[in-house]
Amino acid sequence: xxxxxxLTKDFATENLEQLSVYERTGGYSGYKKALxxxxxxxxxxxxxxxxxxxxxxxxxxxxxxxxxPKGVYPRYLVCNADESEPGCFKDRYLIEESPHxxxxxxxxxxxAIGCNLAFIYIRGEYLPQHEAxxxxxxxxxxxxxxxKNVLDKGYDIEVILHRGAGAYICxxxxxxxxxLEGYRGEPRLKPPFPAIKGLYGKPTVVNNVETVANLPHxxxxxxxxxxxxxxxxxxxxxxxxxxxxxxxxxxxxxxxGTPIRELIEEHGGGVWKNRKLKAFQPGGASMxxxxxxxxxVGLDFDAIAKAGSLAGAGAMVVMDETTCMVDxxxxxxxxxxxxxxxxxxxxxxxxxxxANLFDAFEAGAAKAxxxxxxxxxxxxxxxxxxxxxxxxxxxxxxxVIKFFRDExxxxxxxxxxxxxxxxxxxxx
Amino acid sequence: MAVSxxxxxxxxxxxxxxxSKQSAIIPALWAVQHEQxxxxxxxxxxxxxxxxxxxxxxxxxxxxYSMFLTKPEGRHDVVICVNAPCMLRGADEMxxxxxxxxxVRDGQTTPDGAVTWHSTIECLGAxxxxxxxxxxxRFEENxxxxxxxxxxxxxxxxxxxxxxxxxxxxxxPLKGEGEAHAKTAEPAKKPAGPRGRRSQA
Numbered sequence: 314x315x316x317x318x319x320l321t322k323d324f325a326t327e328n329l330e331q332l333s334v335y336e337r338t339g340g341y342s343g344y345k346k347a348l349x350x351x352x353x354x355x356x357x358x359x360x361x362x363x364x365x366x367x368x369x370x371x372x373x374x375x376x377x378x379x380x381x382p383k384g385v386y387p388r389y390l391v392c393n394a395d396e397s398e399p400g401c402f403k404d405r406y407l408i409e410e411s412p413h414x415x416x417x418x419x420x421x422x423x424x425a426i427g428c429n430l431a432f433i434y435i436r437g438e439y440l441p442q443h444e445a446x447x448x449x450x451x452x453x454x455x456x457x458x459x460x461k462n463v464l465d466k467g468y469d470i471e472v473i474l475h476r477g478a479g480a481y482i483c484x485x486x487x488x489x490x491x492x493l494e495g496y497r498g499e500p501r502l503k504p505p506f507p508a509i510k511g512l513y514g515k516p517t518v519v520n521n522v523e524t525v526a527n528l529p530h531x532x533x534x535x536x537x538x539x540x541x542x543x544x545x546x547x548x549x550x551x552x553x554x555x556x557x558x559x560x561x562x563x564x565x566x567x568x569x570g571t572p573i574r575e576l577i578e579e580h581g582g583g584v585w586k587n588r589k590l591k592a593f594q595p596g597g598a599s600m601x602x603x604x605x606x607x608x609x610v611g612l613d614f615d616a617i618a619k620a621g622s623l624a625g626a627g628a629m630v631v632m633d634e635t636t637c638m639v640d641x642x643x644x645x646x647x648x649x650x651x652x653x654x655x656x657x658x659x660x661x662x663x664x665x666x667x668a669n670l671f672d673a674f675e676a677g678a679a680k681a682x683x684x685x686x687x688x689x690x691x692x693x694x695x696x697x698x699x700x701x702x703x704x705x706x707x708x709x710x711x712x713v714i715k716f717f718r719d720e721x722x723x724x725x726x727x728x729x730x731x732x733x734x735x736x737x738x739x740x741x
Numbered sequence: 742m743a744v745s746x747x748x749x750x751x752x753x754x755x756x757x758x759x760x761s762k763q764s765a766i767i768p769a770l771w772a773v774q775h776e777q778x779x780x781x782x783x784x785x786x787x788x789x790x791x792x793x794x795x796x797x798x799x800x801x802x803x804x805x806y807s808m809f810l811t812k813p814e815g816r817h818d819v820v821i822c823v824n825a826p827c828m829l830r831g832a833d834e835m836x837x838x839x840x841x842x843x844x845v846r847d848g849q850t851t852p853d854g855a856v857t858w859h860s861t862i863e864c865l866g867a868x869x870x871x872x873x874x875x876x877x878x879r880f881e882e883n884x885x886x887x888x889x890x891x892x893x894x895x896x897x898x899x900x901x902x903x904x905x906x907x908x909x910x911x912x913x914p915l916k917g918e919g920e921a922h923a924k925t926a927e928p929a930k931k932p933a934g935p936r937g938r939r940s941q942a
Contacts, residue, residue: 397866478806495763497805556868
């Protein structure tokens with residue numbers, strides 16, 4: 314199967330971040346075409362394309378747009394660039410290489426939903442990417458793509474770039490909106506969903522960077538072109554962020570449904586140092602671990618869900634035979650503990666206790682009953698937390714206990730981490 | 742020290758862009774940190790006054806976000822990631838090397854005031870270039886002991902005043918200053934290593 318690329322096909326072009334270069338690759342033609350259409354036609358087009366949100370949940374973008382109540386204004390578009398899921402670095406890459414592609418997508422989405430003020434919420438750590446977007450916005454304004462009466466079409470649009478300040482939780486859409494309003498980034502109860510009552514209590518659409526970056530291409534090439542790629546329930550391509558024990562970590566845009574084996578073995582050059590694959594984790598820190606027997610599963614929301622994990626935000630963390638799965642789970646649990654906003658008890662307290670138990674395993678101070686205690690804490694967080702962050706904190710550790718219980722037992726019998734020495738030798 | 746009139750005016754200008762002035766709290770905190778290097782209680786009261794909001798709201802927000810500093814630090818800040826994707830590529834060993842090379846513990850500042858460093862479990866978004874660290878908000882990827890030596894040597898020599906505008910404000914009139922900083926400090930170069938473009942070439 315020939316590799317089809319949509320978002321990254323022009324990324325080899327030098328200075329693509331400059332407006333004139335981006336326009337030479339066909340940039341902003343999608344936006345111009347969109348402005349000739351009626352907003353409702355655009356919503357229908359995106360619905361027909363089957364584009365699903367690339368931020369993690371995979372909700373159909375066109376449907377999300379059509380939930381906005383008729384006749385209620387103002388309404389807002391918020392582009393979620395608060396990429397913080399461990400293992401994910403695609404939004405950063407898309408912004409860095411082609412900030413105008415992201416901005417064009419935002420302008421198209423704004424026009425389609427009838428919004429005159431859009432926001433980009435970018436994580437505080439992405440300073441160079443912030444600067445790239447800031448420059449892109451200024452260039453686009455000078456070219457008349459945003460501002461009052463854009464391209465004489467009578468449409469007004471302004472884009473505010475809003476910088477976060479270090480909080481993973483703000484990637485969750487309601488927490489993001491709370492943060493954008495100036496408060497502590499705590500999630501809100503759904504319903505009401507943001508489409509009904511979002512930013513400042515107004516109808517709001519929150520779309521991921523990669524999602525909006527697809528829009529110029531869908532408008533330019535049509536829904537049929539898009540549906541010809543990928544799988545029936547996962548149209549188009551996705552950018553996968555591969556990290557860990559592979560020869561060539563990095564971002565790879567592949568057609569949905571491409572086997573995981575192809576991503577790891579062909580594009581990533583296989584597991585490094587001629588070692589064996591032990592496990593891999595699609596989706597990022599939150600998602601369940603998968604095993605070598607799952608290598609032929611397709612890179613697609615539904616196929617990965619069927620295999621027992623989730624595609625999430627498109628990470629692929631590869632772990633070789635020397636990896637201590639207990640320590641990997643420990644890092645993620647500590648991450649969730651650090652990032653828990655503290656609003657609800659199961660997540661705030663549960664992640665604390667899980668982190669303590671994982672520390673005990675690594676230090677050789679754990680008891681045999683602690684494995685089941687970890688599972689028990691997990692069951693009491695999952696489904697009982699206020700937002701998905703709490704639930705997700707338990708998925709990876711529980712899947713590790715399911716597939717690698719023997720490693721926990723080894724930590725008990727060895728009174729500490731049996732991998733520590735191997736890992737140190739491996740790096741030296 | 743009092744927040745400068747220019748920064749307060751900037752905060753008010755930014756607030757005017759948002760439908761609610763409360764949305765300007767985070768940009769305002771960035772502006773103050775950008776001017777003074779950290780955010781004091783007194784500065785938060787000034788922000789409150791400039792925005793016409795109660796000081797408690799400013800502090801409630803400031804204390805939630807990990808990037809706002811409440812006390813002075815070294816001239817340069819170095820943050821090294823030890824989350825799982827970095828761990829897999831040897832982040833623990835790089836962290837230990839950094840600690841030995843700087844001679845101070847996690848969270849401390851070197852005696853010459855050049856560097857404050859700490860490790861973080863918060864993923865910084867450079868897993869493809871792991872192990873990595875963030876130096877004055879720019880990423881340094883594919884770390885090796887040799888690379889760490891070069892970076893530390895540079896930081897010890899570089900004056901990089903703490904007043905340098907490290908945190909440009911959204912839509913900030915200080916854009917020109919931000920560019921000047923980018924030239925004097927770490928250039929906004931594409932990080933080395935097999936990431937995105939290179940890996941698909």
